[in-house]
Structure formats: structure tokens, C-alpha cells
Amino acid sequence: MAKESQKLANKSIDLIKKRSTINLVIVSIAFVIALASVYFTRIIVEQLKERELGIITLYAKSLEFTVNQNNPDELAFVVQEIMTPNNSIPVIQTNGLGQVISTKNVKVDPALDEEERESFLKDELEEMKLEYEPIEIPFRNENGEVYDYQYIYYKNSLLLSRLEYYPHVQLSVIAIFGIIAYIAFNYSKSAEQNRVWVGLAKETAHQLGTPISSLMAWVEYFKEDETLNNKEIIGELEKDVQRLEMITARFSNIGSVPVLNYENLPECVAGTISYLKRRVSKKVEINLKANPSDIRARINKPLFDWVIENICKNAVDSMGGVGKIDINIKRAIDEKIIIDISDTGKGIQKSKIKDVFLPGYTTKARGWGLGLTLVKRIIEKNHEGKIFVRNTEINEGTTFRILLRS
Numbered sequence: 001m002a003k004e005s006q007k008l009a010n011k012s013i014d015l016i017k018k019r020s021t022i023n024l025v026i027v028s029i030a031f032v033i034a035l036a037s038v039y040f041t042r043i044i045v046e047q048l049k050e051r052e053l054g055i056i057t058l059y060a061k062s063l064e065f066t067v068n069q070n071n072p073d074e075l076a077f078v079v080q081e082i083m084t085p086n087n088s089i090p091v092i093q094t095n096g097l098g099q100v101i102s103t104k105n106v107k108v109d110p111a112l113d114e115e116e117r118e119s120f121l122k123d124e125l126e127e128m129k130l131e132y133e134p135i136e137i138p139f140r141n142e143n144g145e146v147y148d149y150q151y152i153y154y155k156n157s158l159l160l161s162r163l164e165y166y167p168h169v170q171l172s173v174i175a176i177f178g179i180i181a182y183i184a185f186n187y188s189k190s191a192e193q194n195r196v197w198v199g200l201a202k203e204t205a206h207q208l209g210t211p212i213s214s215l216m217a218w219v220e221y222f223k224e225d226e227t228l229n230n231k232e233i234i235g236e237l238e239k240d241v242q243r244l245e246m247i248t249a250r251f252s253n254i255g256s257v258p259v260l261n262y263e264n265l266p267e268c269v270a271g272t273i274s275y276l277k278r279r280v281s282k283k284v285e286i287n288l289k290a291n292p293s294d295i296r297a298r299i300n301k302p303l304f305d306w307v308i309e310n311i312c313k314n315a316v317d318s319m320g321g322v323g324k325i326d327i328n329i330k331r332a333i334d335e336k337i338i339i340d341i342s343d344t345g346k347g348i349q350k351s352k353i354k355d356v357f358l359p360g361y362t363t364k365a366r367g368w369g370l371g372l373t374l375v376k377r378i379i380e381k382n383h384e385g386k387i388f389v390r391n392t393e394i395n396e397g398t399t400f401r402i403l404l405r406s
């Protein structure tokens with residue numbers, strides 16, 4: 001039986017680990033696809049850039065050729081066949097002094113007046129200067145000597161600019177969609193798990209209700225009957241009934257939105273300790289230190305007692321029945337309350353610290369690996385607190401820390 005439960009627990013741990021490996025694989029594949037998409041678009045962009053540069057160079061060369069020729073036929077040919085086909089790359093032509101002579105594919109708002117137009121073109125020119133070096137067109141006299149220059153400034157066509165941005169926009173949209181889908185999926189998964197927890201707990205509390213009231217009635221009956229009234233047995237019976245009532249209270253609280261009340265923490269913990277002391281070996285020493293002695297926090301008592309009991313039971317298990325448990329309650333500077341529970345047990349391997357809170361993780365033959373999962377749920381979900389392994393050393397001991405709001 002114990003072996004079976006161990007097997008089951010190991011299986012559930014395997015499942016959790018497998019799921020996180022699958023997640024990792026999916027994320028890695030997505031990353032590779034994203035990189036490949038960016039890489040290939042880059043290649044296309046580079047090729048297109050080269051092409052555009054080719055067109056511009058041809059454009060500049062044609063201009064150079066035209067201005068240095070006096071043949072009107074050739075001029076017409078150059079304008080028709082070479083310059084006009086460029087209907088996408090924005091170009092500004094300036095003279096040697098940097099003044100704009102002509103533009104092509106630069107969209108100027110016709111509503112602008114002369115001054116605004118000039119300043120717009122100046123800005124456009126600055127932008128082009130930042131993008132590419134201008135192409136120089138030398139002007140030559142009959143002897144072939146250069147006597148002036150003109151410059152062709154240009155920038156990427158709209159198509160090229162869009163193509164450069166495209167993968168980034170595409171990837172951002174996909175990433176945002178992916179994140180939203182992931183959150184929604186996780187939310188629905190945890191909502192489903194929540195429903196299972198809550199439903200099971202509620203049902204258990206409900207089912208326990210009937211036999212407990214019946215037991216209570218029996219105890220009353222025994223008390224009244226002279227022949228059956230054995231004080232010792234009835235006392236024990238009453239304690240068992242109380243214990244069952246406590247279990248019902250725990251289940252019914254975890255199965256609903258538990259009510260939090262201001263309670264004196266050291267007092268609550270002392271109550272749990274005295275209950276535990278009766279049940280564990282005399283060789284286990286349990287000490288409580290609280291400074292100040294009255295530290296109040298908003299807690300649900302039945303659930304909080306369950307937390308302390310679970311952690312202490314684990315501590316007792318970890319030291320094989322001989323050792324010391326120290327519980328230290330104090331107030332932190334930021335108004336938080338710290339509860340440290342230290343034991344002198346066998347400790348937790350560093351690589352397993354993260355696993356101890358997972359459902360199904362156990363190293364015990366008869367364990368279910370649910371104690372700490374429940375503890376974490378109660379502290380984080382019901383009390384908006386935190387719990388973690390503060391410190392652990394193999395064969396020296398472990399300290400669990402709980403942080404609560406005051």
C-alpha cells in the first residue's frame with residue numbers, strides 16, 4: 001500500500017517535471033522561429049537595399065551623363081527610361097552649396113507655403129543625410145575638368161522601411177498574443193484545480209457533519225447513563241469528537257472564503273504545540289519564543305493551526321523522533337510578522353528545496369506529499385502571506401519561514 005502511494009507520488013512529480021520540460025521545448029522552438037523570421041527578413045532587406053542603391057546610382061549616373069551631354073535625344077531617353085521608373089525611392093538633388101534643386105518621390109503637402117516647404121525639405125534632407133552618404137555628380141567642362149558638383153540624397157523606399165519594421169511588429173503582436181493566451185490558459189487551469197480543492201474539502205466537511213453530531217449525542221447519552229458513565233473513556237471520547245470537529249472546521253474553511261480575525265499568534269501557536277506535545281515522542285523538545293509576547297495578525301485560526309501542525313509534523317518526521325523544534329515569532333521592521341520554524345532534522349537537499357511545495361513530492365513511505373502544498377495554499381491564497389525554506393543543511397536541520405501581514 002505504502003509502495004503504491006509512493007509510486008503514485010513519484011508519478012505526479014514526473015508529470016509536473018515533464019510538463020515544465022514540454023513548456024521549455026515550446027518556448028525554445030518559438031524563439032528559434034522568431035530568430036529565423038528576423039534573420040530571413042534581414043536578408044531580404046539587405047538585398048532590397050542593394051537594389052535600391054543600384055537604382056539610385058544609376059539615377060545619379062544618368063543625371064551626370066545628361067548634364068554633361070548636349071544631345072536632347074539622349075536627354076529625353078534618360079528621363080523617360082531611367083529617371084521616371086523610379087517611383088518609390090525618395091530622392092533630393094542639391095547643388096554644390098546644398099540648396100535643393102529638385103525632388104522625387106518626396107511627398108510635400110501642397111497646402112504648405114514656400115517657407116514651410118523649405119523647412120520641410122530641409123528636415124527631409126537631414127534625415128536622408130543620416131541614412132546614406134550622398135552620391136556625387138561632377139560637372140565637367142569641354143576639357144573634362146570638374147568645375148562643380150551636385151549631390152543626390154536618398155533614403156529607403158517606404159516598402160523597404162516597412163519591411164525593416166515588419167518582423168518586429170509581427171513578433172511583438174505574436175508575443176503579446178502568446179502571453180495573453182498563456183495567462184488565460186494558466187488561469188483556467190488553476191481555476192479548475194481550485195474547484196477540485198474546494199469541492200472536495202466542502203464535501204468532506206459536509207459528510208463528516210452527520211456522524212459527528214451523532215457521536216456527540218452518544219457521548220451525552222453515555223454521560224447520563226449511570227451504568228455506562230466511565231469518566232476516563234468519556235473524556236477521551238469527547239476529545240476525539242472535538243478533534244473531529246476541528247478537522248471539519250479546517251475542511252469547511254478551506255472549502256470557502258475563510259474569515260480572518262485578529263488573533264494573538266503566540267497564543268495560537270502555543271495551543272497547537274501543547275496539542276502536538278501529547279502526540280509526539282517525549283524526546284522531541286518544542287520551544288516557542290515570541291517577542292513581544294502579544295503579536296496580533298489577521299488569520300483564520302483553524303487553517304493557521306493546520307499550517308503549524310503540518311510544518312511541525314514534518315519537522316518531527318525529519319528528526320526520527322529525537323531533536324528540537326524552535327518556533328520564533330517576531331515583528332519585522334516593515335510591519336510584517338515573521339514566524340520561523342527550525343528543526344534539528346536531516347535537512348533537505350538543495351536541489352529539492354523547490355520541490356517540497358509541489359503536490360505529490362514526498363520522501364516518506366506513507367506520505368502523500370500534500371502537507372506543504374496545503375500549507376503554501378493556506379498562507380499564500382488565504383492569508384496573502386509567504387512561505388519558503390529559509391535555510392537547510394543536510395543532517396543539521398531546516399528552517400521554514402512564514403511572512404504574514406499584520
Ligand SMILES: Nc1ncnc2c1ncn2[C@@H]1O[C@H](COP(=O)(O)OP(=O)(O)OP(=O)(O)O)[C@@H](O)[C@H]1O
Pocket residue numbers: 310314315318343345346347348356357361362363364366367368369370371372373398
Ligand atoms: N522539516 C523538514 N526537514 C526535512 N525534509 C522536509 C521537511 N519538511 C518537508 N520535508 C520534505 O518535503 C517533503 C514534502 O513534505 P509534505 O509535508 O508536503 O509531504 P509529506 O510530509 O511527505 O506527506 P504528507 O502529505 O503526509 O504531509 C517531505 O516528504 C520531506 O522530504
Ligand SMILES: [Mg+2]
Pocket residue numbers: 310313314370371372
Ligand atoms: Mg507532511
